[in-house]
Amino acid sequence: xxxxxxxxxxxxxxxxxxxxxxxxxxxxxxxxxxxxxxxxxxxxxxxxxxxxxxxxxxxxxxxxxxxxxxxxxxxxxxxxxxxxxxxxxxxxxxxxxxxxxxxxxxxxxxxxxxxxxxxxxxxxxxxxxxxxxxxxxxxxxxxxxxxxxxxxxxxxxxxxxxxxxxxxxxxxxxxxxxxxxxxxxxxxxxxxxxxxxxxxxxxxxxxxxxxxxxxxxxxxxxxxxxxxxxxxxxxxxxxxxxxxxxxxxxxxxxxxxxxxxxxxxxxxxxxxxxxxxxxxxxxxxxxxxxxxxxxxxxxxxxxxxxxxxxxxxxxxxxxxxxx
Amino acid sequence: xxxxxxxxxxxxxxxxxxxxxxxxxxxxxxxxxxxxxxxxxxxxxxxxxxxxxxxxxxxxxxxxxxxxxxxxxxxxxxxxxxxxxxxxxxxxxxxxxxxxxxxxxxxxxxxxxxxxxxxxxxxxxxxxxxxxxxxxxxxxxxxxxxxxxxxxxxxxxxxxxxxxxxxxxxxxxxxxxxxxxxxxxxxxxxxxxxxxxxxxxxxxxxxxxxxxxxxxxxxxxxxxxxxxxxxxxxxxxxxxxxxxxxxxxxxxxxxxxxxxxxxxxxxxxxxxxxxxxxxxxxxxxxxxxxxxxxxxxxxxxxxxxxxxxxxxxxxxxxxxxxx
Amino acid sequence: xxxxxxxxxxxxxxxxxxxxxxxxxxxxxxxxxxxxxxxxxxxxxxxxxxxxxxxxxxxxxxxxxxxxxxxxxxxxxxxxxxxxxxxxxxxxxxxxxxxxxxxxxxxxxxxxxxxxxxxxxxxxxxxxxxxxxxxxxxxxxxxxxxxxxxxxxxxxxxxxxxxxxxxxxxxxxxxxxxxxxxxxxxxxxxxxxxxxxxxxxxxxxxxxxxxxxxxxxxxxxxxxxxxxxxxxxxxxxxxxxxxxxxxxxxxxxxxxxxxxxxxxxxxxxxxxxxxxxxxxxxxxxxxxxxxxxxxxxxxxxxxxxxxxxxxxxxxxxxxxxxx
Numbered sequence: 014x015x016x017x018x019x020x021x022x023x024x025x026x027x028x029x030x031x032x033x034x035x036x037x038x039x040x041x042x043x044x045x046x047x048x049x050x051x052x053x054x055x056x057x058x059x060x061x062x063x064x065x066x067x068x069x070x071x072x073x074x075x076x077x078x079x080x081x082x083x084x085x086x087x088x089x090x091x092x093x094x095x096x097x098x099x100x101x102x103x104x105x106x107x108x109x110x111x112x113x114x115x116x117x118x119x120x121x122x123x124x125x126x127x128x129x130x131x132x133x134x135x136x137x138x139x140x141x142x143x144x145x146x147x148x149x150x151x152x153x154x155x156x157x158x159x160x161x162x163x164x165x166x167x168x169x170x171x172x173x174x175x176x177x178x179x180x181x182x183x184x185x186x187x188x189x190x191x192x193x194x195x196x197x198x199x200x201x202x203x204x205x206x207x208x209x210x211x212x213x214x215x216x217x218x219x220x221x222x223x224x225x226x227x228x229x230x231x232x233x234x235x236x237x238x239x240x241x242x243x244x245x246x247x248x249x250x251x252x253x254x255x256x257x258x259x260x261x262x263x264x265x266x267x268x269x270x271x272x273x274x275x276x277x278x279x280x281x282x283x284x285x286x287x288x289x290x291x292x293x294x295x296x297x298x299x300x301x302x303x304x305x306x307x308x309x310x311x312x313x314x315x316x317x318x319x320x321x322x323x324x325x326x327x328x329x330x331x332x333x334x335x336x
Numbered sequence: 337x338x339x340x341x342x343x344x345x346x347x348x349x350x351x352x353x354x355x356x357x358x359x360x361x362x363x364x365x366x367x368x369x370x371x372x373x374x375x376x377x378x379x380x381x382x383x384x385x386x387x388x389x390x391x392x393x394x395x396x397x398x399x400x401x402x403x404x405x406x407x408x409x410x411x412x413x414x415x416x417x418x419x420x421x422x423x424x425x426x427x428x429x430x431x432x433x434x435x436x437x438x439x440x441x442x443x444x445x446x447x448x449x450x451x452x453x454x455x456x457x458x459x460x461x462x463x464x465x466x467x468x469x470x471x472x473x474x475x476x477x478x479x480x481x482x483x484x485x486x487x488x489x490x491x492x493x494x495x496x497x498x499x500x501x502x503x504x505x506x507x508x509x510x511x512x513x514x515x516x517x518x519x520x521x522x523x524x525x526x527x528x529x530x531x532x533x534x535x536x537x538x539x540x541x542x543x544x545x546x547x548x549x550x551x552x553x554x555x556x557x558x559x560x561x562x563x564x565x566x567x568x569x570x571x572x573x574x575x576x577x578x579x580x581x582x583x584x585x586x587x588x589x590x591x592x593x594x595x596x597x598x599x600x601x602x603x604x605x606x607x608x609x610x611x612x613x614x615x616x617x618x619x620x621x622x623x624x625x626x627x628x629x630x631x632x633x634x635x636x637x638x639x640x641x642x643x644x645x646x647x648x649x650x651x652x653x654x655x656x657x658x659x
Numbered sequence: 660x661x662x663x664x665x666x667x668x669x670x671x672x673x674x675x676x677x678x679x680x681x682x683x684x685x686x687x688x689x690x691x692x693x694x695x696x697x698x699x700x701x702x703x704x705x706x707x708x709x710x711x712x713x714x715x716x717x718x719x720x721x722x723x724x725x726x727x728x729x730x731x732x733x734x735x736x737x738x739x740x741x742x743x744x745x746x747x748x749x750x751x752x753x754x755x756x757x758x759x760x761x762x763x764x765x766x767x768x769x770x771x772x773x774x775x776x777x778x779x780x781x782x783x784x785x786x787x788x789x790x791x792x793x794x795x796x797x798x799x800x801x802x803x804x805x806x807x808x809x810x811x812x813x814x815x816x817x818x819x820x821x822x823x824x825x826x827x828x829x830x831x832x833x834x835x836x837x838x839x840x841x842x843x844x845x846x847x848x849x850x851x852x853x854x855x856x857x858x859x860x861x862x863x864x865x866x867x868x869x870x871x872x873x874x875x876x877x878x879x880x881x882x883x884x885x886x887x888x889x890x891x892x893x894x895x896x897x898x899x900x901x902x903x904x905x906x907x908x909x910x911x912x913x914x915x916x917x918x919x920x921x922x923x924x925x926x927x928x929x930x931x932x933x934x935x936x937x938x939x940x941x942x943x944x945x946x947x948x949x950x951x952x953x954x955x956x957x958x959x960x961x962x963x964x965x966x967x968x969x970x971x972x973x974x975x976x977x978x979x980x981x982x
Contacts, residue, residue, distance in 0.1 A: 017771060017774060020774055020775075020778060021736070021739060023778065024732075024735050024736060024739060024778075024781075025732065027735060027778075027781055027782060027784075028728060028731050028732040028735050029728070030785055031711060031731055031735070031784055031785055031788075032727055032728050032731055033785075034785050034788050034789075035714060035727060039788075039792065040792055040795060040796065040808045041712070041713050041788065041791060041792050041795055041808070041812055042713065042714045042715055043713075043714065043715030043716050043722075043809065043812075044714055044715045044722050044723050044724065044727055045722075045723035045724060046715065048720045048721065049716065049720075049809065049813065051720070052717060052813070052814075065354060066364070067364050067365065067366075068358060068365045068366065068367055069365055069366030069367045069369065070366050070372065071375060074371045074372075074374070075371065076366075076367050076368075077367050077368035078367065078368060081355055081358060081367055082351060082352070082355050085351050085354055085355055086347070086348060086351040089347050089350060089351050089354070090344070090347060093344060093347060106809070110806075110807050110809070125340060128340060128343055129343075132343060132346065132347075135347075135350055136350060138350075138354055139353055139354055139356075139357050142354075142357050142362075142364065143357075145364060146362065146363055146364050149363060149364055150363065157553075157571075157586075157588065158532060158534070158552075158553040160433075160513070160514075161433050162363045162364070163366065163372065163429070163433070164514065164517060166364055166366075167372065167375070167514075167518065168375075168517060168518050168521040168522075169521070170521065170524060170525065190806070191806075191810065191813075194810060194814060195813065195814050198814040198815070198816065199814075201816060201870070202816065202849055202850065203525055204525065205528050205547070205548070205851050205870045205871075207868050207870060207888070209804060211804070222530050222550045224524070224528045224530060224547060224548045224550075224851070224870060224871070225528075225547070225548045225566070225851070225870045225871045225888060225889055227868045227870075227888055227923070229804075230803075230804045241570075242530070242548060242550055242568065243548055243566065243568075243601075243871070243889065243924070245888065245889075245923045245924070245942070247887075247923060247942075248803075263803075265803065277550070277568045277570060277603060278566070278568070278601065278603060278889075278924065280923060280924060280942050280943055282942065296568070296570075296603050296605065296622060297603055297620070297622045297943070299942060299943045299958055304965075308965055308966065309964075309965065309966040310964070310965050311964050312622055312964070318632075318633070318634050318635070319627075319631055319632065319633050320631070320632040388677060389687070390687050390688065390689075391681060391688045391689065391690055392688055392689030392690045392692065393689050393695065394698060397694045397695075397697070398694065399689075399690050399691075400690050400691035401690065401691060404678055404681060404690055405674060405675070405678050408674050408677055408678055409670070409671065409674040412670050412673060412674050412677070413667070413670060416667060416670060448663060451663060451666055452666075455666060455669065455670075455673075458670075458673055459673060461673075461677055462676055462677055462679075462680050465677075465680050465685075465687065466680075468687060469685065469686055469687050472686060472687055473686065480876075480894075480909075480911065481855060481857070481875075481876040483756075483836070483837075484756050485686045485687070486689065486695065486752070486756070486837075487837065487840060489687055489689075490695065490698070490837075490841065491698075491840060491841050491844040491845075492844070493844065493847060493848065526848055527848065528851050528870070528871070545853050545873045547847070547851045547853060547870060547871045547873075548851075548870070548871045548889070564893075565853070565871060565873055565891065566871055566889065566891075566924075600873070600891045600893060600926060601889070601891070601924065601926060619891070619893075619926050619928065619945060620926055620943070620945045635945055641955075641956070641957050641958070642950075642954055642955065642956050643954065643955040
């Protein structure tokens with residue numbers, strides 16, 4: 014009743030076969046290259062930044078006016094070092110990919126560039142706190158099931174996703190490669206909300222429930238916008254160049270003006286689609302054209318087939334649902 | 337090739353700037369207040385309760401008739417202490433918010449109240465096991481891909497979400513604030529299923545796949561109800577009072593009677609919407625009005641635009657899909 | 660201000676009441692049985708296999724031609740032992756369930772069977788790498804927001820879900836019970852993408868965003884297929900046998916031929932539904948009938964009710980959306 018030791022003797026040959034597939038033209042190994050940013054380090058950085066954005070809620074308890082400066086000071090110091098290292102790795106990786114070389118050496122001092130970007134990000138924390146306070150307020154005002162703003166900060170997935178997006182978006186604005194997407198994909202995993210870090214989003218932004226929300230890279234979203242679960246702000250189709258390659262970087266996703274509400278599972282597609290200010294897009298609506306300001310768009314009474322009564326043989330009849 | 341130490345000299349000034357934003361009227365810091373319930377402690381409590389609800393499946397192996405009483409006894413003892421502490425924190429926090437004071441001292445003995453509530457929850461474990469056994473049975477009977485009930489307990493996300501909901505709902509019934517929502521948001525993160533702890537749900541409840549399901553705070557769900565992924569049981573719109581504030585606590589979400597099946601991505605909205613017993617709501621249907629018992633509601637053959645054949649120049653024609 | 664020790668005296672009686680519910684006919688305890696596969700061990704196995712499939716990306720940095728063979732060799736050795744143990748547990752559990760006995764003893768040498776299956780899985784790693792390289796390529800080519808294939812390997816949830824599915828599917832092909840579903844449910848938790856390990860999926864498979872995707876057990880998917888978030892490839896309804904029990908194992912889910920694209924939140928149902936090669940299924944479309952090759956199916960201009968202008972009293976008018 015035990016495994017056969019002799020069978021294990023074929024394992025070294027298997028190892029050889031596997032290693033033989035790690036060829037230089039193999040796109041899915043990263044051997045002999047400079048280190049990529051560390052996934053674990055990026056998560057640790059996010060948790061530290063959140064500790065400073067929302068002090069006293071999660072990891073540290075017992076913080077008060079008398080000790081908070083020490084706590085923030087030491088966290089900022091450590092964030093400086095961590096961010097510098099990880100941003101430098103991301104810059105070096107991008108250099109290698111862009112210039113198709115395989116060398117970790119470079120004339121550029123990526124640590125110095127990384128440090129500048131790290132400090133620039135940290136300097137934006139007071140402004141980030143200001144914006145995030147508007148998001149928390151919007152959640153409290155928009156959800157009748159919510160009792161206190163503490164609840165929002167403490168356990169609302171929408172705020173989790175928006176917080177990580179806002180941090181990552183600052184890194185996009187600083188031209189930091191690779192790391193912003195790592196951050197928002199981590200938030201996506203936590204919350205089911207997928208906001209591309211390249212999107213532009215105004216103040217007082219609220220996502221309720223959130224699972225399945227997708228906000229594309231080139232979306233422009235105004236102030237006081239509210240999205241429910243399953244909303245897609247996506248692309249219509251992709252243009253390719255003469256050689257058949259996708260054209261990257263064009264505006265492919267909609268513009269949502271101030272004060273718009275988009276209900277559950279609605280889909281809004283296209284780079285030239287504009288939803289005008291203070292409009293309401295109803296649940297499950299699917300649109301690819303612009304909507305004027307102050308407009309409510311809901312599904313017409315849906316054509317439903319209703320087979321009613323206890324008998325399965327009864328005649329189908331059309332329901333007359335009023336919405 | 338290293339970061340510049342002199343640049344770090346600006347960090348203390350940055351720390352000062354950040355700390356200066358932690359003002360008393362800042363809604364997103366929790367400094368100098370009594371401790372909130374600990375997120376980590378709440379998760380640990382949930383895992384311990386699940387160990388007792390479903391003994392032998394996950395964390396402890398080798399449990400049998402001869403040692404199970406010791407295991408349960410010591411877990412219950414530790415749960416008593418942990419629950420007492422965390423519930424006391426939640427009660428004290430609610431007192432502070434409700435009475436707008438900033439003081440951890442209070443005439444109320446929150447530890448004593450917390451202990452009573454903790455023991456009351458633990459006393460309900462045998463009844464919870466009875467109900468959860470019906471949910472597991474419903475999953476086994478409802479999913480042709482399922483081989484054994486063990487599989488359901490072991491890895492079905494629906495059961496994970498329902499288990500946490502049922503625990504959290506007992507805490508709602510005991511008037512424990514804050515913690516129930518923390519619990520269901522943790523389950524939401526694990527499973528993509530967002531059940532508000534205030535909802536009322538009968539026996540033999542099954543959610544298949546589950547990602548994107550939302551069950552609102554004031555839903556009433558009967559026995560033998562089955563939901564698929566992406567189903568929303570939500571609110572139509574929110575009433576505000578004279579000062580424009582949301583009115584909280586009204587019935588805003590639908591009633592789903594016994595034996596109803598709701599297929600993937602259907603949306604049912606409104607506090608006065610009742611889906612009568614043994615009805616079937618088809619995939620992607622969107623309704624805001626009541627449905628009689630024994631009724632099947634599916635989308636009418638959808639109006640589809642089909643551009644067919646190998647030629648892109650062919651004329652559009654309307655498909656005649658029969659469902 | 661402390662909990663009352665005397666109240667704790669009722670806890671032993673509560674423990675007795677709970678333990679009394681762990682009866683032999685209670686379907687939700689696993690006491691006195693042979694150990695089930697360990698959830699933690701299965702996750703550790705997945706992370707180790709991913710380290711070998713995509714060397715150098717995540718957990719180990721600094722791998723290069725000179726040390727990679729040692730790393731792979733020792734990981735394969737440990738995987739052999741872990742897989743053997745866990746597969747043996749799964750086989751023994753299945754034996755117990757199938758033959759309704761309660762005994763860990765058996766005439767079958769499950770360790771030996773487990774070892775054979777473990778080695779067979781490991782032998783398939785080179786072939787798995789080949790297929791997964793096509794999936795990574797498909798993601799890069801299909802997403803205009805993607806800069807490098809490294810990004811895909813590093814943080815795309817679609818690749819995470821597909822990788823775990825492909826490993827689990829090999830175990831299904833080897834007739835390993837229980838473990839494949841544990842694996843894909845773990846991936847479901849990470850990504851919101853629920854692919855049943857029994858599904859058959861060709862090369863160059865891409866899932867973008869992915870939250871809410873469900874791929875059923877008996878789906879057959881060709882090469883170069885692309886799915887967006889919220890797509891369901893599901894069953895229409897379930898057949899029951901004369902005694903009312905579900906018939907398990909029939910083809911209940913659709914066939915998707917080569918080169919098909921299915922946009923966000925589309926639902927395709929039924930075991931006899933075939934979507935012909937190179938067809939496009941538009942966002943939010945819901946179909947239960949077959950579609951010819953080279954066909955584009957989109958929602959007809961949706962019947963929307965638009966209430967426009969600043970005045971709430973304005974007349975409803977039908978929008979004429981062109982898609």
